[in-house]
Amino acid sequence: MSNNSPTEKIHDHCCSADGVGTHGKQGHDHDHAHDHAHGDHSNSSWLQHWKLLVALVMLVALLVLAYGFNIELPKRVGLVVNAVAFLLAGWSVLRLAYRKLLLGDIFNEFVLMSVATLGAFYIGEYTEGVAVMVFYSIGEWFQESAVKRAKASIKALLDIRPDHVTVVRDGSPTRMKPSDVSVGEIIQVKVGEKVGLDGVLISNMATFNSAALTGESMPQTKSSGETVLAGMINLERVIEIKVNALFKDSKLSRILEMVQDATARKSQTQLFISRFAKVYTPIVFFLALALILLPSFIVDGYVFDEWLYRGLVFLVISCPCALVVSIPLGYFGGIGLASRNGILFKGGNFLDVMSKIDTVVMDKTGTLTKGVFKVQRVESVSIHVDEFVRVVAALERASTHPISRAIVAFAGDIDTLKATDVRELAGMGLQGVVNGKVVRAGNLKLLSQYKIDFPSELANEVNSLVAIAIDNEYAGYIVVADEVKDDARDAVENMRAQNLHTVMLSGDKQSVVDQVAKSLRIDQAYGNLLPAEKVDKVQQLKKSGKRIAFVGDGINDAPVVALADVGIAMGGLGSDATIETADVVIQNDQPSKIVTAIKIGKITRDIVWQNIILAMAVKGLVLLLGAGGVANLWEAVIADVGVALLAILNAVRIQRKNV
Known part of the structure; x- marks a missing residue:
């Protein structure tokens, strides 16, 4: 698919919701190959945008002549001019529709648009046919831009991986790729450079900016023997680090894999809309066909062109693009917003579940303390x-x-x-x-x-x-x-403000657990618990109808994390087993981020449902008007593109939210 047009790419990446995180897990070689391929696409994308601009200028000129100066071009000249503008704006759509038809895929937005616009030319409505294709293509361009923006905050994580590291071998520094460095080797990091691999600090002291990993802007000071993670930025002096993990096993590489995998896990709402679109599109196609043909049996003075025009209006407004684009875009935005706040959602489905949580169950040691x-x-x-x-x-x-x-x-x-x-x-x-x-x-x-x-x-x-x-x-x-962690008290207070029930489970003695629970104002607290007993407590809560998020950090918390509706791991100091099992990872170990994650889930849910209601309401109204002969092609295309743009702009709002 290396020759895909921008229209094809937006469909492949956006409507399928599988295209975010195009960098695979093979490392930098793959990344660079993708960047090169992306460079090849940029020229065709630039050319397509210029074609669209020329088509728009031609359309405006035709409208000014017709309605501003009341000048009507000769029919043959008008056909040629409109056809040129039509092909400039819609060639990629027509080509993709043709490819889809060859594959037996009849009921899709590209075929709908092609049939509608070619039908307009058939009945002599040239300018309206051009307008439909021009505005539809403009909408596609806005969609492409919005999806790129949504992906940007997620892909930004890739930029924190350095291409090279300085390895000290035989007393002399050598530049090489991080993937070529072995465990136990010493790497040197200069001021302002990113750490390329996980390791242990050998130098006496160092200060790091870890915002890219944790979302926390406060610099971290490390002493000799403490762990340093790939992606941190060295702030003060040249330091040396002893590598303790291969590049592919570094915490940063695992974070990137989690984010990439997250974009492929669709939420229940996304899955519903995908199934809905597959059923909805053929239904409206046949309804449009029925609208054109059935009146010939029941309407006196039936005129084929008049009912064909109504059917074309019906097809244009029925395009499901606003739904199919804006909903995945909303979830991409939610995952991106979370990652900027140091929270990793492993899929859009967990954004949905997080928005429904009513009980937060927390481990004590390493989570609240x-x-x-x-x-x-x-x-x-x-x-x-x-x-x-x-x-x-x-x-x-x-x-x-x-x-x-x-x-x-x-x-x-x-x-x-x-x-x-x-x-x-x-x-x-x-x-x-x-x-x-x-x-x-x-x-x-x-x-x-x-x-x-x-x-x-x-x-x-x-x-x-x-x-x-x-x-x-x-x-x-x-x-x-x-x-107790510095923000633990505020975290619990914010949970109470969100009407969340709070529970603490710990293996520590009950008197210590009670003391911590009292100081933090936690609703229920249980101590002296073995891992299996923590599982029993969570099962009891679930049986009572609670929607549970469990937050833990130790390896003994992994079974409970897996059992909860949403398992949350404290990722900075937490065990690998818990992080792998969890659905959400909080990178900076701050309990206050639990409420942030819940808020992001609710923001995403609200905006997604706003888009669904908006699109369905407007389309339903204009479909009725079109079938009744009240709405024309102009109104249909403005309604379709307008709804899509409003839905996209609404989805993009997620990325600008402060939580």
């Missing part, structure tokens, strides 16, 4: 607090437990302190020798085990508490807790 433990409170009864923390950290350094890491990070530099004879006390904590003293750190069971007295109020602590004893004497405690 940061999933990173931090020291919240320190109490020392025997030595100075700073020295107390350093002693405990020296002992905890021997463990890789998240609570131990939090205490070590809080203590800072403790290189001068060493713990010896460290051993783990199963289910209770750690014991070791620091500065010649026996130090024990763990839960209250540990102190009870060694008959060490401690304040009774410690048993009421909700968060994780590390009790410490030095030489068999109670010395104090450290409280460690997961932090």
Whole structure:
């Protein structure tokens, strides 16, 4: 199909709704091949637009002569001039109609337009036939422009993949394609350059702009050992990164695949309109034929040309283009708007479902909280607090437990302190020798085990508490807790404002879950849940008639994500299994984006249905007027093209929305 006209391309890409994301998964070679092919098309597209412009000028000149100066061209001259204008504007439509007929595809918009305009020439209505084809082609051109605009925000993701990366081999930098770089190699990224591959930062510190990946404009500062993702832009100094994933396995490549796959998944509304158009088009074709022929049996003084004209008006207005174009365009716009906000919908069908959600079920750790433990409170009864923390950290350094890491990070530099004879006390904590003293750190069971007295109020602590004893004497405690995400409270408040029921499920202990739920004002909260028990809770909610969106980030959330009406994954820190299972991915891990996703679903649904009602109402009215002989071809084509343009402009509004 390399010789397709712009009209054919708009039909193939728009009416089928399968043409967005024309870049395949083969990588940059394929992308460049497509760009070259696109360059070949640009000349024919430019020529077609000029032909259409000339045809429009000729049509305006004919109308000015006829109605402005009351000059009527000789019939033969008029036929030739109109025929030239007709062919300039409609050659691509006529050619595609011919191809469709050869394939046995009779009932489509191109055949309808060709029959209607050629019929107008047959009955001597040359100028009206030219007008129908010119305005129809102008409408097609607007459709093409609108679809390109809708695709642009989605395809923009492709622009954040660098064509080359700088690999440090044998001490010298070498430029090469990202797809040729192996895991474990070192890449160098200069200031202002995009990171080409996922990896771990080797340099001490770096600052990145990650807006293209997450939709978040705030720069991110990374320290040595932290993960850096392809698509981030290095902002401050030359840095080095150790690659930990192949180009095809990078998070960015997976995001692009998700977006490309999303455009091929049609919503229920799209599928309905596609089925509707297949039934609707032959029905109106035969109705037009009946309108032309049946009156010959029942109308006195039947004039074939008069009823043929009515049938042609009927055909022109019945063209389903406004529906078939604007509805996929609306979903493309919704997916594009979401991607600009750091949200990936894996299909237009999930936009539909998201608009109907009434209950949001959320995991706690990593979804509403940061999933990173931090020291919240320190109490020392025997030595100075700073020295107390350093002693405990020296002992905890021997463990890789998240609570131990939090205490070590809080203590800072403790290189001068060493713990010896460290051993783990199963289910209770750690014991070791620091500065010649026996130090024990763990839960209250540990102190009870060694008959060490401690304040009774410690048993009421909700968060994780590390009790410490030095030489068999109670010395104090450290409280460690997961932090609630900065926007979690606003996110839940916005859900309440949208009349959404909120539920939190967690494997953490019930007291911690209750505390978080109370601080965020979540409607229901359940703790101490295994993955299978989370599934049971969601099934119970579904049985009660709830439409559920489940939001999670861990691998244990994957079964619940799959079960929900819409599964949402926190994509920045979330597990690969959950991201693959989810229907929607929030790239920057912000819970506030849950409400944004729901709003985008509702915006898309509203605009799509506005277009359906507008198109059906106007077409129904003009069809009746045409059948009754009240509307003429001029009014039919203005109504058809006008409705299509209004529907397109309405669909394009989605891309300009702020949510």
